[in-house]
Amino acid sequence: MLEPLLFAMFSGVAIGCALGVVFHKNSVHCALLLVGVLLSLAGIFILLHAQFVAALQVIVYAGAIMVLFLFVVMLLNVKGEVPLLTPGAAKGFGFFFALLILVELLWTVLSPGGQEGAPSEAVGLPRDFGSPAALGRLLYTTWLYPFEITSILLLVAVVGAVVLAKRKFF
Amino acid sequence: MIGLQTVPLLWYQILAAVLFTIGVVGVLVRRSALIIFMSIELMLNAVNLSLIAFSRQHGDMDGHIIVFFVMAVAAAEVSVGLAILVAIFRNRETANVDDVHLLKG
Amino acid sequence: MDLAFFIEALVKILVVLGFVLLGVPLIVWMERKVLGHMQDRIGPQRVGPFGLLQTIADGIKLFFKEDLVPAQADKVVFAIAPAISVVTALAAASVIPFGDQFRIFGRDVPLHITDVNIAILFLLGATSMGVYGVVLGGWASNSKYPLLGGLRASAQMISYELAMGVALVPIILMTGSLSLAQIGRAQDHMWFIVPQFVAFTIYVICAVAETNRAPFDLAEAETELVAGFHTEFSSMRFALYYLSEYANMMVVSAVAITCFLGAWHGPVLPGPVWFLIKLSLFLFFYVWLRATFPRLRYDQLMAFGWKVLLPVALVNLAVTAVVLVLKG
Numbered sequence: 001m002l003e004p005l006l007f008a009m010f011s012g013v014a015i016g017c018a019l020g021v022v023f024h025k026n027s028v029h030c031a032l033l034l035v036g037v038l039l040s041l042a043g044i045f046i047l048l049h050a051q052f053v054a055a056l057q058v059i060v061y062a063g064a065i066m067v068l069f070l071f072v073v074m075l076l077n078v079k080g081e082v083p084l085l086t087p088g089a090a091k092g093f094g095f096f097f098a099l100l101i102l103v104e105l106l107w108t109v110l111s112p113g114g115q116e117g118a119p120s121e122a123v124g125l126p127r128d129f130g131s132p133a134a135l136g137r138l139l140y141t142t143w144l145y146p147f148e149i150t151s152i153l154l155l156v157a158v159v160g161a162v163v164l165a166k167r168k169f170f
Numbered sequence: 171m172i173g174l175q176t177v178p179l180l181w182y183q184i185l186a187a188v189l190f191t192i193g194v195v196g197v198l199v200r201r202s203a204l205i206i207f208m209s210i211e212l213m214l215n216a217v218n219l220s221l222i223a224f225s226r227q228h229g230d231m232d233g234h235i236i237v238f239f240v241m242a243v244a245a246a247e248v249s250v251g252l253a254i255l256v257a258i259f260r261n262r263e264t265a266n267v268d269d270v271h272l273l274k275g
Numbered sequence: 276m277d278l279a280f281f282i283e284a285l286v287k288i289l290v291v292l293g294f295v296l297l298g299v300p301l302i303v304w305m306e307r308k309v310l311g312h313m314q315d316r317i318g319p320q321r322v323g324p325f326g327l328l329q330t331i332a333d334g335i336k337l338f339f340k341e342d343l344v345p346a347q348a349d350k351v352v353f354a355i356a357p358a359i360s361v362v363t364a365l366a367a368a369s370v371i372p373f374g375d376q377f378r379i380f381g382r383d384v385p386l387h388i389t390d391v392n393i394a395i396l397f398l399l400g401a402t403s404m405g406v407y408g409v410v411l412g413g414w415a416s417n418s419k420y421p422l423l424g425g426l427r428a429s430a431q432m433i434s435y436e437l438a439m440g441v442a443l444v445p446i447i448l449m450t451g452s453l454s455l456a457q458i459g460r461a462q463d464h465m466w467f468i469v470p471q472f473v474a475f476t477i478y479v480i481c482a483v484a485e486t487n488r489a490p491f492d493l494a495e496a497e498t499e500l501v502a503g504f505h506t507e508f509s510s511m512r513f514a515l516y517y518l519s520e521y522a523n524m525m526v527v528s529a530v531a532i533t534c535f536l537g538a539w540h541g542p543v544l545p546g547p548v549w550f551l552i553k554l555s556l557f558l559f560f561y562v563w564l565r566a567t568f569p570r571l572r573y574d575q576l577m578a579f580g581w582k583v584l585l586p587v588a589l590v591n592l593a594v595t596a597v598v599l600v601l602k603g
Contacts, residue, residue, distance in 0.1 A: 050222050
């Protein structure tokens with residue numbers, strides 16, 4: 001009976017932190033709250049037997065991407081001049097459309113047809129489900145081509161970031 | 171064979187939907203480019219969560235692989251996006267997306 | 276069964292926690308004593324025999340000092356930043372195996388708190404979380420030098436973490452496992468430092484940089500940045516940073532020993548004793564480095580990490596992979 005308890009805890013923290021990300025004034029606090037979301041999602045991934053992805057989530061997402069975020073937030077040190085929320089009617093529209101999306105998503109999930117195709121009971125898992133070995137085997141066989149393309153994408157991103165960050169172009 | 175699931179798939183999906191919506195709210199109502207970026211990360215993570223949950227339900231690891239790719243793309247996106255942000259901030263001293271409208275007629 | 280498991284886990288947690296927390300004062304004492312002798316002076320000698328209790332006395336002094344928070348500081352982040360540092364350092368210690376398993380009361384007791392099958396990833400995750408303690412401490416002080424120190428430290432730590440991770444991959448290839456206990460067991464006949472000397476060198480350099488120790492202590496370079504990210508910290512908060520720095524040293528040394536220096540293996544003496552001996556030698560090496568090398572310049576540090584260590588680590592990884600495939 002540990003699983004529902006952990007799920008409740010992690011999801012509560014995730015939703016609370018996510019709300020904080022969107023509504024907190026201070027950008028650094030927002031970044032920290034996002035780290036909270038990422039870590040609690042990593043916990044949920046472990047509940048779902050995805051240990052390797054959970055580790056990646058902590059190392060890559062929380063440990064590298066978010067540090068980069070924090071770095072830029074501190075470097076720019078934007079204070080106060082950006083209004084917290086969109087001024088005027090656009091704000092109302094924003095909330096309205098977000099609500100619409102939520103209703104739509106929940107409708108899809110909860111409607112009788114929403115669960116079609118998925119097994120009603122979770123199937124039993126092989127021993128090595130979610131292990132680095134199993135993931136690596138898939139990645140280097142079935143998914144080899146997308147994997148190689150991803151590496152090119154990352155290379156392009158590195159070059160692009162360096163070019164953008166160079167001062168003399170601007 | 172390992173562990174049976176006691177939390178139904180539905181809950182994970184609802185959690186993912188709620189997180190995604192919060193991300194959407196962030197993109198729509200906040201004006202700071204940094205926060206918009208963070209909200210996009212939030213949405214990506216909500217999708218990752220539902221992928222992992224489906225993977226668990228089907229006993230098939232393809233979802234994990236897609237999450238792996240999503241992370242790689244997010245890393246690329248963040249590095250280039252933040253570099254653009256820094257460049258904009260250097261020239262125009264602002265992180266407000268409404269202030270960047272030179273191309274608007 | 277369940278109760279026995281619970282007791283076993285509790286005992287191991289207490290042993291490791293106690294070992295790390297009591298080890299830190301000893302290491303600090305050793306550092307001051309060794310540095311003293313290397314610089315032709317005596318070092319601490321007044322409190323206790325050979326000055327052994329000096330660190331304890333310092334700790335008690337810090338404990339009773341006034342807890343200062345700068346007026347413009349971000350109070351919440353200022354409070355949690357040192358805690359993040361300590362928690363990540365201690366969490367990393369939980370996957371370190373300090374001996375082979377043995378039988379007691381009919382139970383096989385492995386000598387580590389937990390052996391998750393992704394132990395190395397757990398370690399890397401914990402160290403990458405440790406960056407937050409430093410960078411947030413620097414930011415929350417809302418002061419010039421700490422911010423600079425924090426930014427420096429974060430850039431340095433994420434750069435060297437990369438090379439450190441790549442240096443550990445050949446070991447994973449050779450054992451085919453991410454579990455530290457398995458890696459330790461695989462070095463029964465030959466320590467991995469022999470075939471992987473290059474990776475070992477890279478790992479050690481990165482480990483020193485990762486813990487912000489001399490000659491890579493740019494984050495707290497006193498000639499430029501006062502005390503870097505922890506300039507504004509006093510009393511217990513400062514003590515926590517101090518504690519986490521030394522706990523981190525112990526952890527990275529323990530990983531170096533487990534992955535390259537034959538873990539707990541050694542003749543005659545039992546495993547944990549060997550582990551302790553190797554750990555002390557490694558920590559002595561740390562102090563020796565500090566006494567020997569001058570501090571690098573910041574651009575030299577970054578250039579070295581990205582243009583030398585990372586490429587060499589990648590080439591080493593490729594060569595290892597090719598050799599392993601050719602051997603079958």
